[in-house]
Amino acid sequence: MIRLATKEQYQHKAEVAKALAHWSRLMIVDALAGGDQSVGRLTEMVGSDVSTVSRHLSVLKAVGIVTARKNGNQVLYHLETPCVTDFFDCALEVLRQSSATQQRAISG
Numbered sequence: 001m002i003r004l005a006t007k008e009q010y011q012h013k014a015e016v017a018k019a020l021a022h023w024s025r026l027m028i029v030d031a032l033a034g035g036d037q038s039v040g041r042l043t044e045m046v047g048s049d050v051s052t053v054s055r056h057l058s059v060l061k062a063v064g065i066v067t068a069r070k071n072g073n074q075v076l077y078h079l080e081t082p083c084v085t086d087f088f089d090c091a092l093e094v095l096r097q098s099s100a101t102q103q104r105a106i107s108g
Contacts, residue, residue: 019063020087024048025056030088032066032079039075 005013020026024046031037031045043053057077060066067080079085 016063016065016084019059019065020084022056022059024053025060026088028053028056028060028077029065029079029084032077033082033085036076036078039077042077 020029027046028042031042037045039050039053039057042057043050046053046056048056057066057068061068065079065081065084067078068075069078070076
């Protein structure tokens with residue numbers, strides 16, 4: 001018999017998935033996988049204003065994906081759960097499979 005997670009566990013999983021459901025946050029997570037970054041550096045990478053990037057970081061922080069620490073006058077963000085990058089590999093595999101299926105249907 002398969003044992004399913006509790007409703008609360010599924011709700012928490014959904015919160016993590018929602019936190020990753022924006023291209024900017026995916027880019028931020030990818031950047032943080034390479035090492036800790038300041039909000040200024042992340043702003044340059046993402047190409048959005050500081051307030052927007054800060055909001056994205058707050059979303060990621062709220063679910064425990066990133067943490068922040070002070071380093072002098074700077075706040076550095078850290079990828080607390082690097083395993084989340086496995087999601088990117090899985091998402092790309094879904095896209096590859098979908099594309100292959102669509103190609104087979106077209107070639108029919």
